[in-house]
Amino acid sequence: MAAPKSETSTRPLIPIPGDYGLPFSGAVKDRLDYFWFQGEDKFYKSRMDKYKSTVFRVNMPPGPPIADDSRVICLVDQKSFPVLFDVSKVEKKDVFVGTYVPSTKFNSGFRVCAYLDPSEEKHTKLKQWCFNFLARNGKNFIPEFHACFEQSCVEWETDLANGKKASLSAEVQQFAFNFLLRAICHQDPAAPGPASLGKHGGPDASTWALPQLAPIVGNTGLPHAVEEAAFRTVPIPSLLVQNKYDALFNWFKTYGKEPLDMAEELGIDRNEATANLLFFLCFNAYGGFNIFFPEITGFIHQFGGPELMHELHDEVTKAVAATGGVVTLGALQNMPLLRSVVYEGFRFKPPVPYQYGKAKCDFILENHENSFQVKKGEMLYGFQPLVMHDPKVFERPGEFLPRRFMGPEGEKLLPHVFWSNGPETEKTTVQNKQCAGKQLVVTMSQVFVAELFLRYKDFTLDIEGTGKGSKLFFHTLTKA
Structure with missing residues (x-):
């Protein structure tokens, strides 16, 4: 007998495959598979193979006892995943980190914007405020980034000259954090002053963010039993x-006068604005840069090597010749290879x-083959790394192809890049949950690669550790 058709889809309507197992023990089993027995990629792929589906039911970490309900419908293809952006169908209230919600005590007792649904009035105010202070300070980002990046270059070159390791990972913590705060608050967080953070700002932000993510991230380097007890039991x-949080909060309250004044003009409580500004810059923006800058450097080294590096160096050098030898928005427009490399990193x-x-x-939810x-009230969950490797959309999805997004055919792929909680070609607004700083992240990621290859022709890397805990060090840097 033919499979039934849904009323709103031409694809066969079938039950969502998979199950959650027995109460409590089923979630624990899936959690152990996820972190220890299978690992992240095999966890999803084994279930895709078992159910012959890219949509299935499963328990997602952290699971009991830390989460109230770990049961989700998992989406790992390009057709089903975008429903997570459709706020007419899904609620985004308190789902920022998934099936559990960290205590608001991490944020001065406030539900910050990331945890609000667009239907909430406060979400509109906070996101609009974010748009406002980013726009007001747009001219500051590239110059401040250049200044902070140059300081890190001096550190790398000095360390290498002295026979020491030149830590890419550690220096990213410094310049990614410092340029953001300097651009928005017009104060160097390392400068002397009553609330100075010294060189601890980036590391302190990472330390504060860790407990809020640890129950779902895993791979802390601790023994398995210790990690389970410490991060997923209570x-x-x-x-x-x-x-750490108090030091960051005090800094923003002391030096964030301009954005905080803008918040009060919109009727936002100053302490609540301070907590949100801290989260915007130290969790969302800095956290993303702290992850992506080392990763894109590693991808260029691993998958491109000297040939790609020299091409990027040549492209950057030629593009900045018309802008006084410095990286500008105009110069970035003439770097199609670099732009494609960055988008390929996001993919x-x-x-x-x-x-x-x-x-x-x-x-009714659809994937490429069926409808469901x-x-x-059901929770939907998407694992974006597999979505971005959907073979029905991306040719050779498991390969890093630097030129994937170049030319007219490459441009057609941009609507399928979802890193920002929405398609790359759509605009972030107060009515959706797309990253408020989407364009800033794309631009500054391009600036990072451009600055790197404006100063250096090529480099080699040493990698210590594996997975999410790995650290990158420059082994060599060839100056231009």
Whole structure:
């Protein structure tokens, strides 16, 4: 007998495959598979193979006892995944990190914008405020980045000259953090002053963010039993990082006058604005740059080598010849290879791998082959690295292809790049949950690669550790 058709889809309507197992133990089994027995990629691929489907039911970490409900409908293809952006169908309230919600004590007791649904009035105010202060300071970002990046270059070159390791990972923590705060608040966080963060700003931000992500990230380097007990048994108390947060909060309250004044003009409480500004810059923006800058450097080294590096160096050098030898927005427009490399980095390993949304109503969900009935209240989850490797959209998806997004055919692929919680070709607004700083992230990622190859012709890297805990060091740097 032929499979039934849904009323709103030409694809066969079938039950969503998969199950959640027995109460409690089923979630624990999936969690152990995810972190220890299979690992992240095999966890998804084994279930895709088992169910012959890119849509299936499964438990997502952290699972009990830290989460109230770990049951999700998993989406790992380009056709089904975009429903997570459709706020008419899914609610984005308190789903920023998935099936659990860190305590608001990590953020001065406030539900910051990342946890708000667009239907909430406060979301509109906070996101509009973010647009406003980013726009006001747009001219500052590239010059401040250049200044901070140059300082790190001096550190790398000095370390190499002295026979020491030149840490890419550690210096990214410095310049990614410093340029953001200098551009928005017009104060160097390392400069002497009553609330100075010294050189601890970036590391302190990372330390504060870690407990909020640790239950779902895993691979901390600790023994398995210790990691499970420490991060996925009981909620991690904010008290453990309170001193780091207090130092960051005090800095923003002291030096963030311009953006905080703008917030009050919109009717936002100043303390709440401070907590959100801290989250915007130290969690969202800095966190993303801290992940992506080393990764894109590693991809260029691993998959491109000297040939790609020399091509990037030549392209950057020629493009900045008309702009006084400095990187500008105009110069970036004449770097098509560099632009494609950055987009391929976002596709190959998206800096935000997980997306969640809770169904607001009953609706029909489609993947490439079938359609499925989703019920109101069910949690949907998408694992973006597999979505960005969908072979029905991307040719040779498992390869890093530097020229993938060049030319007219490459441009056609941009709507399928979802790193920002929305298609790359769509605009972020107060009505959706697309990253408020989407364009800033793309631009500054291009600036990072441009600055790197304006100063250096090529480099080699040493990598210590594996997976999410790996650290990158420059082994050689060839100056231009």
